[in-house]
Amino acid sequence: MLIDAKNVVxxxxxxxxxxxxxxxxREGDILGLIGPNGAGKSTFFNCLTGDLPVTxxxxxxxxxxxxxxxxxxxxxxxxxxxxxxxxxxxxxSVLDNAMIGALLRHPHAGDARAKAREVLQRVGLGPVIDTPxxxxxxxxxxxxxxxxxxxxxxxxxxxxxxxAGLTPTxxxxxxxxxxxxxxxxxxxxxxxxxxxxIVSLASRVVVFHQGREIARGTPREVxxxxxxxxxxxxRRKVRHA
Amino acid sequence: MNxxxxxxxxxxLALVYPLLVQSLPVYERxxxxxxxxxxxxxxxxxxxxxxxxxxxGHAVFFGFGAYxxxxxxxxxxxxxxxxxxxxxxxxxxxxxAIGVPTLRLSGHYFSMATIAVGELVRVLSxxxxxxxxxxxxxxxxxxxxxxxxxxxxxxxxxxxxxTVLLLLLGLxxxxxxxxMGYYLRAIRDSERAARSLGVSVGRYKLYAYMLSGAxxxxxxxxxxxMFGFVDPESGFxxxxxxxxxxxxxxxxxxxxxxxxVGALILVPLEELSNSLLGGQGAxxxxxxxGAIIVIIARFLPSGLLSLLDRRKVxxxx
Numbered sequence: 156m157l158i159d160a161k162n163v164v165x166x167x168x169x170x171x172x173x174x175x176x177x178x179x180x181r182e183g184d185i186l187g188l189i190g191p192n193g194a195g196k197s198t199f200f201n202c203l204t205g206d207l208p209v210t211x212x213x214x215x216x217x218x219x220x221x222x223x224x225x226x227x228x229x230x231x232x233x234x235x236x237x238x239x240x241x242x243x244x245x246x247x248s249v250l251d252n253a254m255i256g257a258l259l260r261h262p263h264a265g266d267a268r269a270k271a272r273e274v275l276q277r278v279g280l281g282p283v284i285d286t287p288x289x290x291x292x293x294x295x296x297x298x299x300x301x302x303x304x305x306x307x308x309x310x311x312x313x314x315x316x317x318x319a320g321l322t323p324t325x326x327x328x329x330x331x332x333x334x335x336x337x338x339x340x341x342x343x344x345x346x347x348x349x350x351x352x353i354v355s356l357a358s359r360v361v362v363f364h365q366g367r368e369i370a371r372g373t374p375r376e377v378x379x380x381x382x383x384x385x386x387x388x389x390r391r392k393v394r395h396a
Numbered sequence: 397m398n399x400x401x402x403x404x405x406x407x408x409l410a411l412v413y414p415l416l417v418q419s420l421p422v423y424e425r426x427x428x429x430x431x432x433x434x435x436x437x438x439x440x441x442x443x444x445x446x447x448x449x450x451x452x453g454h455a456v457f458f459g460f461g462a463y464x465x466x467x468x469x470x471x472x473x474x475x476x477x478x479x480x481x482x483x484x485x486x487x488x489x490x491x492x493a494i495g496v497p498t499l500r501l502s503g504h505y506f507s508m509a510t511i512a513v514g515e516l517v518r519v520l521s522x523x524x525x526x527x528x529x530x531x532x533x534x535x536x537x538x539x540x541x542x543x544x545x546x547x548x549x550x551x552x553x554x555x556x557x558x559t560v561l562l563l564l565l566g567l568x569x570x571x572x573x574x575x576m577g578y579y580l581r582a583i584r585d586s587e588r589a590a591r592s593l594g595v596s597v598g599r600y601k602l603y604a605y606m607l608s609g610a611x612x613x614x615x616x617x618x619x620x621x622m623f624g625f626v627d628p629e630s631g632f633x634x635x636x637x638x639x640x641x642x643x644x645x646x647x648x649x650x651x652x653x654x655x656x657v658g659a660l661i662l663v664p665l666e667e668l669s670n671s672l673l674g675g676q677g678a679x680x681x682x683x684x685x686g687a688i689i690v691i692i693a694r695f696l697p698s699g700l701l702s703l704l705d706r707r708k709v710x711x712x713x
Contacts, residue, residue: 204592230594242589244582246650255582258575259594267575307593 156215157182157311157342158203158234163212165198172198174366175212180311185333185343187357187374189350191387194363197239200315200346204236205229217310231259235309239316239346241296245289249280252288252299256306271306278302278332294325301332311342318352330355350378362386410558414551425550430663431557432618436636437643437655438564439611443604444641445649446568446577448584449499452637453510456494456517457487457609459631461616463521466533466626471526475543476535476624480617484610491609492602499601502587511634518632532627535620545621553622560618561656564611569652580604584650612640635681642685645692648699657700662688 158180165173173195180186188196201207203214205226213222221229226236235256244252253271254264261267275284278298283291291299297317304312314333318326326349333356337343347353353360354374362370362377364386370377377383417423436458443449464483465476498509522530539546547553571577579600582590587597620626630636640655643662648654669680696702 206588206592226588226591227594227596230592236592238589238592242586242592244585244589246585247581251578251581254578255590255595256593258578262575264574264578267578303589303593 156180157184157217158344159215160199160203161213161215163199163202163214164210165195165202165207166210171210171366173202176363176366176368177212178361178368180342180344182310182342183340184359185337185345185357187353187360188344188346188363189348189353189360189377190363190369193365194386195366196346196363197315198366199363200236200313200344203344204234204313230307230309233308233310234313235304235307235311236313237297237300237304237315237317239319241293241300243288243291243296243299247288248285249275249288249291249299250284253280253302253306256303259307267306270308271302274302274306277335278305279328293320294322294329297321297329298332301336305336305341309341311344312336314343314345314347316346316348318347318349326352354378414554421549424554426664426667428550428554428557428622429667430659431554431561432615432622433639433643433659433663434656435557435561435564435618436612436615437640437647437659438561438568439608439615440640441608441644441649441651441655442568442571442580442611443601443608445644445651445654446572446584447580447601447604448650449601449605450507450641451510451605451608452507452634452641453494453512453514454608454612454640455632455634455636456490456510456514457612458616458619458636459517459521459626459628460487460490461613461618462620462626462631463527463533463616464613465617465620466535467527469535470528470533475541475545476621477543477545477617479620480614483613483617487609487613488606491606495602495605499598499605511637514632514634514637518628518634521632522628528627530628532625532630535624537624546624550622553618557618560614565652565656572652576600576603581650635685638685642688642692645699646688646696648701651699651701654699654701661700 156179160176160178163173163176164171176199188200190196198207202209205224209222213220215221216229216232216234219232221232244255250271253275254267257267257270261270272284275281278301280298280302283295288299301317318329321329330352333343345356357374360372360374360377361368362383369382369386370380413427414424440454444451461480461483464486465479468474468479468482469476494513498506501509521527527533536544536546579595582595583597583600591597643658644655646661647657665684666681669684673680
């Protein structure tokens with residue numbers, strides 16, 4: 156198992172945003188985390204990346220216990236992520252943004268720059284490489300998030316709603332991009348609202364509801380699961396004749 | 397080659413400046429003061445500009461430098477400049493001691509913590525007999541050897557300060573182009589994103605703070621060598637801290653030549669107001685700095701040098 160989270164609890168005061176979630180991701184997998192708003196999937200995601208410390212439970216990555224490690228140490232082990240609302244380095248060029256990721260494995264600026272250029276070409280940001288990153292729109296920023304993360308040469312890439320705010324055409328492009336990244340041998344965990352994205356990408360899905368896992372399986376299996384339908388749409392009222 | 401032309405010409409001008417104003421001691425002194433201000437502001441720029449951790453307590457390092465220099469003279473009889481390495485070493489330790497707990501704080505909270513530490517040290521220094529209390533301490537009245545760096549003219553100081561400034565800017569330039577420079581700017585823009593990409597945010601902030609503190613301390617030692625006297629206000633006063641911030645911000649914080657540009661404007665302005673208004677001008681300095689802060693914040697958040705960049709961008713279109 157590349158990522159192995161066991162019995163993760165994340166409580167904010169008395170409220171358990173994540174309540175005893177266990178998720179394992181095999182190397183080479185694309186795992187989808189889905190659930191309605193407030194289901195705790197983003198909180199769980201942030202427990203995996205180290206942005207939030209867990210209340211209890213363990214997280215291991217590539218065989219190492221990373222439960223107490225900060226995000227930067229997990230990144231160094233090969234766990235990369237993107238942010239739901241892109242955290243672009245606003246004062247830098249697109250190239251320099253990607254360089255911050257590349258510098259992790261290439262301490263010399265020249266090598267890092269070469270790596271950053273290569274990654275930016277790969278994600279389709281080649282034409283805007285020298286423009287200020289703040290001039291990018293949402294799709295460009297989402298792509299830059301991915302490029303930056305890839306430049307750090309990760310084993311696993313965790314995407315937090317990478318498609319939110321994109322138009323349908325842009326979503327299709329982004330799906331293609333994620334497939335290509337997966338094709339390069341990178342394990343992917345994707346938190347997503349858009350069912351279409353999950354169905355076309357994920358090999359396995361875990362469904363969250365009110366901080367707990369309510370279903371897991373292939374996308375087809377879970378979308379047919381009554382508990383999942385109930386979580387998304389509510390309970391069907393029994394009509395009396 | 398064109399991009400070396402303007403800096404080269406300016407450097408040449410800086411080298412011959414004392415010869416141009418040879419018969420005008422006021423301008424010799426002014427030149428030295430501009431460079432000294434630029435050293436302090438450039439040192440601040442490493443942590444305050446590049447890393448975006450706005451310290452408003454850098455006087456604590458300046459004072460450490462100035463007092464180290466005067467203390468080695470008063471208590472050991474050494475030439476004041478010999479206190480510079482001591483001040484720098486102490487400042488690095490102090491930066492670590494202040495930085496480890498306070499650099500965890502973000503934004504305004506870090507700034508406020510640095511103010512608190514600065515004021516605390518100022519008050520403590522005025523009660524310390526070892527440091528001469530509220531009266532302060534003086535350096536050698538009559539030069540014993542050339543190492544006392546006591547000169548009639550300001551020109552030798554001018555060249556000493558110029559050398560130190562060039563070394564500091566060279567070091568900053570090297571950092572700026574390397575991994576640390578990129579990481580510091582990433583930290584300034586988004587700590588969270590930087591951490592997600594493997595940047596040891598705490599460690600790099602601390603490095604920047606220690607380096608910045610060391611050079612600010614050196615500026616303090618150089619100040620003591622030139623003026624031969626320090627008291628709690630001229631060593632640890634909050635105005636010292638504010639000057640560094642305002643100079644760097646006026647020219648362009650986080651830019652190599654920003655602090656120098658700020659010093660070129662502010663130091664002559666300050667000297668002018670002092671000479672025009674005499675002792676009554678002290679309060680006015682605060683008013684002028686306040687006005688400058690307001691103007692920068694409203695119209696020039698990236699400093700004067702950003703005006704040049706804007707022109708460059710337009711030309712590229």
